[in-house]
Amino acid sequence: MAAGAKTARPSWHRSSIGTVGAIGGLYVAQSVLGGLTWVGLPAVLREQGTDLSTIGLVSLIALPWALKFLWAPAVERYRLPHHGGDRSALVVLAGIAVVVVSLGILGALPAAGLPWIFALLSIAALATATVDIACDGYAVQNLSKASQGWGNTAQVGGAYLGSAIGAGLFLVLVDRGGWALGTWTVAALVALLSLPFLLHARTARFTGERTHLPSLKAALKRPEIRRGLLVAGVYILAQKTSFNMVAPYLIDRGVSLATVGLLSGTASIVLGIAGSFAGGWCVRRFGVRPVLALALLPQALALGFLSLSAFTEAIPVWMIAGTALMATSGVMAFGFVALYTQFMRWSDPRQAGVDFTLFQCMDGLVSLGGGAAAGFLAQHLGYDNFFAAAAMLALLAVPAVAVATQGGTGAAPGAPRPA
Structure with a gap:
C-alpha cells in the first residue's frame, strides 16, 4: 500500500446505527431488482413455456456486475475527489433514477417481449452495479471494525429481504394483477428504499486532502x-450454481406461480434474515x-435431497x-455474511469501492457462467443428475476454501476506519 497517504475522515460523529440503516436500505433496494430478474423472471418465463436453456440466459443480465471493476476506479475517483466532500449520494441518485425509468418502460411493454x-x-443492472460500487466503498469507509458484523448482516440480510420482495411480491402481483402492476411496484419500492441512504450520505462532510489514487493496479498488487479472488471464485461456484434452476424445478413439479412467489417471499425473508444474523453471530464467535x-455442508445435503x-x-x-x-x-445467507466480512477486512478504505468490487465481480463472473451452464446442464442431464453434481461440487469446495483462507483472515493494511 502507498505510504504516507492522508486519509479523509469524517469531521463529525456518525452513528453506526444510522450508517448500517442507510446502507441496509440501499442493499434491499438493489436486491429487489435482483429478485425480479433472477428469481421472478425465470418463473414467469417458465409458466409461459419458455425452455430451460433460454431461461438460463437470464444470467447474462448479470454481465455488468461481472465487469464493473472496469469502471470502479473512475467511480471511486469521482466519489472521493482530491479536494471536497464525498459524492456517494450523487452517484446513487443518478443510478437509482436510471433503474426507475427502465422499470417504468419495462412495465409498459408486454411480458412476452424477451x-x-x-x-x-x-440497463438497470448496469446502473445498480455502479450504485453498488459507491455503496460498498461508503460502507467500508464509515463502518468501524466493531460494527462490520452489523454492516455485513445488513448487507446479506438486506440482499435476501430485497430478493424475497422482488421475487415473491413481484410474482404474486403478476399472477393477480398483471405484468405492469408487478414491474411498476418494484420500481416504486426501489426509489423509496434508496431514500435513507441519500439523506444520510448527502450530509457527509470531510476535511483534509486525499492523495491516494484509486486503481486496479494498486489493488492487484x-x-x-489475489487470495480473496480465489476464495470468491470457489465459494460462489459451490453456492450459486443451482440457484437459477430452483424456481423452474418447483414449477415443473406442479407448484403454482403464486405459490412459488409466496414461498420465495415470506419464507425467504424469514430464513434469509435468520441465516444472516446467525452468520454474523458465528463470525464474531468463531x-x-x-x-x-x-x-457448504448443509448446502451439499440439501442439493443431494433435491437430486433424490x-x-x-x-x-x-x-x-x-x-x-x-x-x-x-438460510444456508446461503449464513455463509455469505462470513464471506463479505472477510472481503471488507481485505479492502483498503482509501479505495474500498475498487477492492470490494473486484471480489463482487468474481461473484458476478462465476454466477454468470455457472447460471448459463446450469440451464444447459439441467435441460440435457435432467434435474436429478444436475442437483447431484451441484452437491458434489459443494463438498469438494470445503477443503479448497479451508486451505485458501488459512492464515489469511487478517485486516487489510491501509487507512484506519472510524473508531
Whole structure:
C-alpha cells in the first residue's frame, strides 16, 4: 500500500446505527431488482413455456456486475475527489433514477417481449452495479471494525429481504394483477428504499486532502486481494450454481406461480434474515474460516435431497420446497455474511469501492457462467443428475476454501476506519 497517504475522515460523529440503516436500505433496494430478474423472471418465463436453456440466459443480465471493476476506479475517483466532500449520494441518485425509468418502460411493454426485457433489465443492472460500487466503498469507509458484523448482516440480510420482495411480491402481483402492476411496484419500492441512504450520505462532510489514487493496479498488487479472488471464485461456484434452476424445478413439479412467489417471499425473508444474523453471530464467535466451511455442508445435503426428489415422485412437494428454500435462503445467507466480512477486512478504505468490487465481480463472473451452464446442464442431464453434481461440487469446495483462507483472515493494511 502507498505510504504516507492522508486519509479523509469524517469531521463529525456518525452513528453506526444510522450508517448500517442507510446502507441496509440501499442493499434491499438493489436486491429487489435482483429478485425480479433472477428469481421472478425465470418463473414467469417458465409458466409461459419458455425452455430451460433460454431461461438460463437470464444470467447474462448479470454481465455488468461481472465487469464493473472496469469502471470502479473512475467511480471511486469521482466519489472521493482530491479536494471536497464525498459524492456517494450523487452517484446513487443518478443510478437509482436510471433503474426507475427502465422499470417504468419495462412495465409498459408486454411480458412476452424477451429482447426488450433483456435490454432494459441489462440497463438497470448496469446502473445498480455502479450504485453498488459507491455503496460498498461508503460502507467500508464509515463502518468501524466493531460494527462490520452489523454492516455485513445488513448487507446479506438486506440482499435476501430485497430478493424475497422482488421475487415473491413481484410474482404474486403478476399472477393477480398483471405484468405492469408487478414491474411498476418494484420500481416504486426501489426509489423509496434508496431514500435513507441519500439523506444520510448527502450530509457527509470531510476535511483534509486525499492523495491516494484509486486503481486496479494498486489493488492487484496486494496478496489479500489475489487470495480473496480465489476464495470468491470457489465459494460462489459451490453456492450459486443451482440457484437459477430452483424456481423452474418447483414449477415443473406442479407448484403454482403464486405459490412459488409466496414461498420465495415470506419464507425467504424469514430464513434469509435468520441465516444472516446467525452468520454474523458465528463470525464474531468463531471467526470467518470455520463459518465459510460449515455453510457448504448443509448446502451439499440439501442439493443431494433435491437430486433424490427429482429421481422419484414419492417425496412430497412441501418437503422439496422447504429444502430448496433452506438451501437458497438460510444456508446461503449464513455463509455469505462470513464471506463479505472477510472481503471488507481485505479492502483498503482509501479505495474500498475498487477492492470490494473486484471480489463482487468474481461473484458476478462465476454466477454468470455457472447460471448459463446450469440451464444447459439441467435441460440435457435432467434435474436429478444436475442437483447431484451441484452437491458434489459443494463438498469438494470445503477443503479448497479451508486451505485458501488459512492464515489469511487478517485486516487489510491501509487507512484506519472510524473508531
